[in-house]
Amino acid sequence: MADQDNNKMTIIATKGTFDWAFPPFIIASTGVAMDKEVTIFFTFYGLNLLLKDTSKLRVSPIGNPSMPMKMPFGPKWLQKIDFGPKIPNVLWNIPGAESLVTWLMKKTMAKHGVAKIEELRSMCQEFDVKFIACEMTVELFGFDKADFIDGVEFAGAASYFDEAATGDHHLYM
Template identity: 35%
Template sequence: MTKKKTTNIILFSGDYDKAMAAYIIANGAAAYDHEVTIFHTFWGLNALRKDEDKMIKKGFIEKLFAKMMPRGADKMGLSKMNFAGFGPKMIKGVIKKHNAMTLPQLIEMAQELDVKLVACTMTMDLLGLKEEELLDNVEYAGVAAYLADAEDGNVNLFI
């Protein structure tokens, strides 16, 4: 039996367009029969946030972060030409027009394709994010788990 090839993506960015790129590559690699992991760290964790406000008791700075960071993939801004939220509307407009997939749809597809979605526990701590705030079926791990996957990986990317 040959070992499966693997793709290991670190999603650091909280931008809608960069997260799209990460998930398009991940889904492509999964269709290509790779074992695929997306390791969400720092602002990339926002892609995994649920839409609802979970009313969790937090410290002051953690509350500030929670308020200021986008709650879920659909709320994220663009890395370029964000124009106070108009850019994401444009992108979503052309996505719809071209029958392409939105970021929430890409994430759903990734879950159907068994892409392993990992949330970085260390940065969750720092930003004050709790497991109840993130999507179901997410795994929780740290940098050691990432390295164990990536050190024999075929396609390793930091996005």
């Protein structure tokens, strides 16, 4: 059983790429399903994960050397090849490369029954995960608050510490 006095969990979500959108929402939704009380503090590029329109999130193959790049379709021998180490990084600068890689990753995820970002995010909200957007970086990057999903609180680092005052699980992602 979860210790009711010590069941707080917080996550600081700092990354705004398509691939890194998943860990905060997966861990938060699972934590809250396991009776934790979860808060995610979104700051810097992590703010992108709170936008109503997530279609602009991209996975970048540039400077991402450990990302396996396998075809989600085609013959088995082709699907086994990891193109990641085979393609020179300079080629990923071609316009459209990011969109292509993002599209392939979405296909791969759908094939494996991985939830969509919006699905995980709305499950978090359904289970009462608290979303806090860092007010300072919202203003710094010129985000329009109307572009964020409903139910987001806007606050600063001190509010994060208030949330993180108890509990054993405080993660930076």
